[in-house]
Amino acid sequence: MSNTAQRANKLFVQTFGTTADDLYRAPGRVNLIGEHTDYNDGFVLPAAINFHTIIAVKQRDDDKFRAVSDAFPGKIHTWHFGHEGTTDPDDTWVKYLKGFTAAVCASGLPAKGMDLAVVSNVPLGAGLSSSAALELAFGTALNDASQLRLSPLAVAQMAQRGENQYVGCACGIMDQMISAMGEEEHALLIDCEDLDSEPVPIPESLSLIIVNSNVPRGLVDSEYNLRREQCEQVAEHFGVESLRHLDLRTLENAKEELPEVCYRRARHVLSENRRTQNAAHALEAGNIARLSELMAQSHQSMRDDFEITVPEIDKLVEIIDAVVGDRGGVRMTGGGFGGCVVALVDHDLTDAVVEAVERQYHTATGLEASVYLCSASQGASRLDEELY
Ligand code: GAF
Numbered sequence: 001m002s003n004t005a006q007r008a009n010k011l012f013v014q015t016f017g018t019t020a021d022d023l024y025r026a027p028g029r030v031n032l033i034g035e036h037t038d039y040n041d042g043f044v045l046p047a048a049i050n051f052h053t054i055i056a057v058k059q060r061d062d063d064k065f066r067a068v069s070d071a072f073p074g075k076i077h078t079w080h081f082g083h084e085g086t087t088d089p090d091d092t093w094v095k096y097l098k099g100f101t102a103a104v105c106a107s108g109l110p111a112k113g114m115d116l117a118v119v120s121n122v123p124l125g126a127g128l129s130s131s132a133a134l135e136l137a138f139g140t141a142l143n144d145a146s147q148l149r150l151s152p153l154a155v156a157q158m159a160q161r162g163e164n165q166y167v168g169c170a171c172g173i174m175d176q177m178i179s180a181m182g183e184e185e186h187a188l189l190i191d192c193e194d195l196d197s198e199p200v201p202i203p204e205s206l207s208l209i210i211v212n213s214n215v216p217r218g219l220v221d222s223e224y225n226l227r228r229e230q231c232e233q234v235a236e237h238f239g240v241e242s243l244r245h246l247d248l249r250t251l252e253n254a255k256e257e258l259p260e261v262c263y264r265r266a267r268h269v270l271s272e273n274r275r276t277q278n279a280a281h282a283l284e285a286g287n288i289a290r291l292s293e294l295m296a297q298s299h300q301s302m303r304d305d306f307e308i309t310v311p312e313i314d315k316l317v318e319i320i321d322a323v324v325g326d327r328g329g330v331r332m333t334g335g336g337f338g339g340c341v342v343a344l345v346d347h348d349l350t351d352a353v354v355e356a357v358e359r360q361y362h363t364a365t366g367l368e369a370s371v372y373l374c375s376a377s378q379g380a381s382r383l384d385e386e387l388y
Contacts, residue, residue: 002054004025004052004054004119004120004121005023005025005054005056005119005383007054007070007119008020008023008054008055008056008117008118008119009023009056009117011056011068011070011117011118011119012056012058012115012116012117015068015076015115015117016058016066016115016117018058019058020056020057020058020115020116020117021057021058021059022056022057022058022141022144022145022382022383023054023055023056023057023382023383024054024055024057024137024138024140024141024144024380024381024382024383025052025053025054025055025137025380025381025383026052026053026132026133026134026135026136026137026140026179026180026379026380027048027049027050027051027052027053027122027133027179027182027377027378027379027380028048028049028051028052028053028122028123028128028129028130028132028133028179029046029047029048029049029128029129029132029133029174029175029178029179029182030046030047030049030128030208030210030333030334030340030342030374031044031045031046031174031333031334031342032045032046032047032187032279032283032295032329032333032342032344033045033272033275033276033279033294033295033298033331034046034174034272034273034275034276034279035272035298035302035306035308035332035333035334035335035336036227036228036231036268036269036272036302036306036308036335036336037172037192037269037272037273037276038171038172038173038174038190038192039170039171039172039192039228039231040172040192040231040235040242040243040244040269040273041192041193041241041242041243041244041245042192042193042243042244042269042272042273042276043189043190043191043192043273043276043277043280044174044189044190044192044276045187045188045189045190045200045276045279045280045283046174046175046178046182046187046188046190047178047182047186047187047188047202047208047376047377048178048179048182048183048376048377048378048379049128049208049210049372049374049375049376049377050374050375050376050377051120051121051122051123051128051133051372051374052120052121052122052133052137052377053118053119053120053122053130053133053134053136053137054118054119054120054137054383055116055117055118055119055137055138055141056116056117056119057114057115057116057141057145058114058115058116059112059113059114059145059146060112060113060114060115061112062112062113063080063081063082063111063112063113064078064079064080064081064113065077065078065079065080065081065097065101065113065114065115065116066078066113066114066115066116067094067097067115067116067117067118068116068117068118069093069094069117069118069119069120070117070118070119071093071118071119071120071124072092072093075090077091077094077097079094079098079101080113081101081104081105081111081112081113082101082102082105084098084099084101084102084166085098087166087167087168093118093131093134095166095167096131096134096135096138096159096162096163096167097134097135097138098162098166099135099159099161099162099163099165099166099167100135100138100139100142100158100159100162101142101162102162102165102166103158103159103161103162103165103166104142104148104158106161106165107158107161109146109148110146111142111145111146111148112145112146114141114142114145116138116141118134118137118138120133120134123212123370123372125216125217126212126339126340127217127333127334127335127336127338127339127340128210128334128339128340129175129178129179129334131163131175132159132175132176132178132179133179135159135162135163135176135179136155136156136159136176136179136180136379136380137380139155139156139158139159139380140152140155140180140380140381140382141382143155144382152180152181152379152380153177153180153181153195155176155180155380156173156176156177156179156180156181157173157176159176159180160172160173160176163176168221169221169224169225170224170225170228171224172192173190173192173195174190174192177190177195177197178190178379179379179380180379180380181197181379182376182377182378182379183199183376183378183379184375184376184377184378185201185202185204185375185376186199186200186201186202186376187199187200187202187280187283187376188200189276189277189280193242193244198280200280200283200284201283201284202283202344202376203283203286203288205286205346205347206288206328206344206345206346206347207343207344207345207346207347207349207350207373208342208343208344208373208374208375208376209342209343209344209345209350209353209354209371209372209373209374210333210340210341210342210343210371210372210374211316211320211340211341211343211357211369211370211371211372212339212340212369212370212371212372213310213312213313213316213338213339213340213341213365213367213369214367214368214369214370215310215312215313215338215339215367216338217337217338217339220335220336220337220338223308223336223337224335224336227265227306227308230261230262230265231243231265231266231269233262234246234251234258234262234263234265234266237257237258237262238250238251238254243266243269243270244273246266246270247270248267248270248271248274251263251266251267251270264304264305264306264307265305265306267301267305268301268302268305268306269306271297271301271305272298272301275294275297275298275301278290278294279291279294279295279298279329282294288326288327288328288329288346289326289327291328291329291344292324292325292326292327292328292329293326293329294329295329295330295331295344296321296329296330296331298331299314299317299330299331299332302331302332302336303332306336308332308335308336308337309332309336310336310337310338311365312338312361312365312367313332313338313339313341315361315364315365316341316357316361316369317330317331317332317341319356319357319360319361319364320341320343320345320353320356320357322356323349323352323353323356324343324345324346324349324353327345327346327349328343328344328345328346328349329343329344329345330342330343330344330345350373354371357369357371
């Protein structure tokens with residue numbers, strides 16, 4: 001049994017004085033390209049990563065939930081199905097679980113309560129979707145225990161609904177969908193309009209490196225929701241349902257009609273959609289030089305048009321790009337305002353990338369970066385491991 005699974009079991013026994021029935025796991029994610037495109041019905045290319053949230057669960061006969069997390073020790077959160085109340089400041093992590101049960105209840109499905117213990121090695125607040133991993137591990141457990149008969153995609157949609165309506169973050173579907181449906185050694189090209197997805201193999205010759213800037217992320221939710229509103233404003237201006245239905249030429253021709261900042265937001269989204277589809281083709285064809293170019297353009301667009309990068313992240317990209325050249329790609333990954341960069345580079349360059357980050361990042365920023373050497377992993381599931 002993995003160390004994280006053992007810790008979840010142990011926490012369950014210590015908290016509830018009995019053993020759990022089952023263990024569920026769900027991964028965090030890294031997005032290779034396609035940022036802030038999901039809520040515009042566009043394209044994304046994420047991969048689930050080998051960092052997981054594991055939940056030990058035992059079903060109850062009533063409608064009560066009791067939840068504990070080793071990252072926030074000392075408090076057992078309790079609520080009843082359909083009576084989640086409003087979020088309160090104490091609810092830090094548990095709001096994602098309450099959001100899920102609130103969404104299940106709002107959709108008219110019945111569910112039984114559970115006792116549960118959460119343990120995770122997904123870095124928190126680093127833009128690697130620790131919250132989606134939590135939602136999907138919990139949602140997959142509840143789906144089984146209460147026999148909701150939801151597909152992995154429907155569990156992901158339920159989790160997104162919970163986050164939108166209960167937690168108050170207007171996120172798209174990417175994080176939940178990849179945590180539910182990720183595949184080993186593959187990224188997933190997702191069309192966020194019809195939710196079709198296509199696995200794209202990550203060539204064996206490439207290393208998947210994530211570097212955490214360790215910049216504390218502030219104002220993330222408010223800036224995120226503001227970006228979404230600006231995109232919606234442009235869609236409304238052109239009378240289309242979403243930016244997916246606008247083309248770059250129409251946007252360019254009418255740019256004077258828009259506030260300059262909204263024009264740039266839309267230009268990022270429209271060009272990022274194109275880059276994402278092209279990057280999936282480049283990855284599939286093993287054309288790493290092209291991938292490198294597209295990831296570089298994506299980063300510039302996030303920095304200059306969408307304005308979601310910070311100087312420390314730009315520095316990391318610069319450091320890694322100088323080592324890698326056209327033998328790999330590097331860009332910020334995730335919602336922005338801190339967090340991580342992702343680099344997909346020729347194996348032979350892995351050590352050089354790590355050394356360059358260690359040598360230059362602290363001197364340039366005063367911060368220590370954390371480097372995670374990752375692999376693309378499978379989506380949420382019940383663990384078939386022995387509980388003892
Ligand atoms: C966050 C959101 F949750 C996603 O839906 C997505 O919009 C992403 O930021 C940016 O691409 O992770």
